Amino acid sequence: MIASINPATGETLRTFTPLTDAQIEEKLALADAAYREYRRTAFADRARWLATAAVILESERDRLGRIMTLEMGKPIGAARGEAAKCALACRFYAENGARLLADESVDAGPGRSYIRYQPLGPVLAVMPWNFPFWQVFRFAAPALMAGNVGLLKHASNVPACALEIEDILRRAGFPPGVFQTLLIGSQQVERLVDDGRVRAVSLTGSEPAGAQVASRAGARIKKTVLELGGSDPFLVMASADLERAVHTAVEARIINNGQSCIAAKRFIVEAEIAGEFERRFVGRMQALRIGDPMEETTEVGPLATPEIVAGLDGQVRRSVEMGARVLTGGKRLAGPGNYYAPTVLVDVPAGSPAHREELFGPVAVLFRAKGIDAAIALANDTGFGLGASAWTKDAGEQERFIDGIEAGMVFINGMVASDPRLPFGGVKRSGYGRELSAWGIREFVNVKTVRVA
Numbered sequence: 001m002i003a004s005i006n007p008a009t010g011e012t013l014r015t016f017t018p019l020t021d022a023q024i025e026e027k028l029a030l031a032d033a034a035y036r037e038y039r040r041t042a043f044a045d046r047a048r049w050l051a052t053a054a055v056i057l058e059s060e061r062d063r064l065g066r067i068m069t070l071e072m073g074k075p076i077g078a079a080r081g082e083a084a085k086c087a088l089a090c091r092f093y094a095e096n097g098a099r100l101l102a103d104e105s106v107d108a109g110p111g112r113s114y115i116r117y118q119p120l121g122p123v124l125a126v127m128p129w130n131f132p133f134w135q136v137f138r139f140a141a142p143a144l145m146a147g148n149v150g151l152l153k154h155a156s157n158v159p160a161c162a163l164e165i166e167d168i169l170r171r172a173g174f175p176p177g178v179f180q181t182l183l184i185g186s187q188q189v190e191r192l193v194d195d196g197r198v199r200a201v202s203l204t205g206s207e208p209a210g211a212q213v214a215s216r217a218g219a220r221i222k223k224t225v226l227e228l229g230g231s232d233p234f235l236v237m238a239s240a241d242l243e244r245a246v247h248t249a250v251e252a253r254i255i256n257n258g259q260s261c262i263a264a265k266r267f268i269v270e271a272e273i274a275g276e277f278e279r280r281f282v283g284r285m286q287a288l289r290i291g292d293p294m295e296e297t298t299e300v301g302p303l304a305t306p307e308i309v310a311g312l313d314g315q316v317r318r319s320v321e322m323g324a325r326v327l328t329g330g331k332r333l334a335g336p337g338n339y340y341a342p343t344v345l346v347d348v349p350a351g352s353p354a355h356r357e358e359l360f361g362p363v364a365v366l367f368r369a370k371g372i373d374a375a376i377a378l379a380n381d382t383g384f385g386l387g388a389s390a391w392t393k394d395a396g397e398q399e400r401f402i403d404g405i406e407a408g409m410v411f412i413n414g415m416v417a418s419d420p421r422l423p424f425g426g427v428k429r430s431g432y433g434r435e436l437s438a439w440g441i442r443e444f445v446n447v448k449t450v451r452v453a
Contacts, residue, residue, distance in 0.1 A: 001016070001017065002018055003015045004070070004159055006071075007072060007305065008073055008294075008336075010336055014160065019184050024192075028192075031122040032121075034149050037175065041175075043101070044098075046094075046144060048094075049174050054090040055087075056168050056171060057086050057087040057133075057137075057168065062080060064080075065077075065080035066294075068082060068158075069294060069301075071132065071161055072130065072158055072304045074256050076298075089141045092141070092420035093420070101442075101445070111451060112451070113449070117146070119147030119446070120223070120445060121148060121198075121200075122148070122150075122197055122199060123148050123150055123151070124189075124198045125140070125151065126202070126205060127155065127203075128155050128204050128205045130256055130259045133161060136152060136162075138420070139202050140152075142436070142441035146444060148445075149177065150178070151198065152179070154181065156186070159183055162183065166180060193222070194220060199444075200223040200225075200444050201213055201224045202444070204227040205228065207429055223444065224433070225425075225435065227426070227430070227435060228429060229384055229429070230262055230265070230358060230386030230387060230430050231358050232262055232264050232266070232386055232387045232389070234252060234253075234265075234266065235269075235369075235375050235379060236277060236391045237392035240393065240413070241413075243280075244391075246280040246281050249267060250284045250288070252415045253285075253362065254299065254362050257302065257303060258360065262409075262416045264389055265363075266379075267365065268368075268369050268378045269367070269369065270372075271368045271370050277366075285342045286342070290341070302337040303338040303340055305338060308360060309340055315353035315354060316330055316353075316363060319345060319352040319353050319355070320345075322351070322352040323347060324346070324354055326344070327345070327346055329362075330345075340361050342364075343362060344364050344366060356382070358384065376404045380404075380405065380406045384429050384430045386408055387409040389412075390410065390412055392413070406428065408423075408426035409426075422437050
């Protein structure tokens with residue numbers, strides 16, 4: 001059984017019966033048949049349908065935001081903003097997709113040579129719960145604009161969101177079978193990856209899930225794009241605007257209740273200003289308003305599931321047992337719901353969970369660095385490499401951070417964020433491939449070389 005459970009109360013809102021093998025087969029057959037027709041549709045038609053989806057997302061953002069908040073607990077204002085951001089992605093590809101996939105002429109000697117971008121076919125999207133609409137639309141908008149069709153295996157704790165996304169795209173005008181939600185358990189994903197009608201896989205999620213799906217797809221020579229975890233550094237040098245840095249640091253840590261792959265998690269501060277940064281940062285973390293995510297004033301809501309709370313609490317407790325100190329928080333909150341106190345850890349020893357693992361919740365780890373070389377070394381002392389935020393007014397230090405940090409994205413004097421116009425993705429154990437921008441729409445296409453003598 002697949003259930004929608006309110007993380008703020010523990011109440012089961014609705015249950016769903018997973019698809020049977022026969023129903024999965026029907027949906028695969030429909031996707032295969034839909035692709036053969038859809039790949040021939042004009043860019044103008046695809047753009048019109050995406051633009052209509054954008055209108056639906058914006059006009060219904062209050063209702064859609066409520067669905068998100070009820071299923072995974074993000075503050076209601078952020079949920080409405082997520083729906084609006086999905087509309088932004090739809091419009092970006094509606095307005096730019098044809099240009100990004102237009103034939104490209106190449107001067108390669110006599111005759112005419114060019115590159116043509118063509119769709120691959122049905123693409124399986126295995127998506128997470130933390131941004132239940134945005135993660136899907138940042139895959140779906142470019143994939144559908146390119147002429148592919150989508151099969152969504154969403155996280156099992158956001159089934160209502162998954163069904164709503166399929167309905168939005170249907171109402172926008174996309175033909176039947178072009179985008180389908182599959183309410184199935186994780187154990188049924190292997191069958192989909194193995195099926196010859198599925199041509200590629202996009203996965204956003206945990207490192208173990210990415211490794212499992214990628215190895216399965218690789219054995220069948222199928223393209224994959226992986227966006228996995230992150231332990232993003234937030235570096236602050238003595239020349240930085242300290243007040244802006246502290247304000248942004250707190251926002252970057254508690255965004256989405258701390259459950260974001262690109263949330264800042266490790267705060268590396270130059271020793272000269274570390275004491276003042278710590279004082280201000282801890283004060284702001286202690287002042288955060290925790291409560292019902294449906295309340296407009298709530299800044300931190302519940303974590304998505306009881307298992308996530310237990311896992312985070314275990315990481316903090318093991319780190320403290322190894323020598324870390326808690327400056328604030330460090331515990332689950334009493335009462336109903338999956339609440340964890342905003343937490344700040346210092347003196348975190350190497351090898352402890354808080355040092356080497358991703359903390360998916362409102363837990364910040366503070367480090368002190370003696371100069372830029374030590375700061376960069378600490379930033380890179382992780383198996384992940386998704387994003388990084390560095391704060392300094394010194395142009396030379398900015399260039400050092402841009403060149404020296406091992407990450408797919410480096411933001412200077414700003415918070416790491418996704419944008420349809422910019423490529424999104426990481427290196428090392430944070431995955432490979434890119435979403436969004438021109439790079440994202442070209443991930444699931446056949447880059448076909450054409451030469452006419």
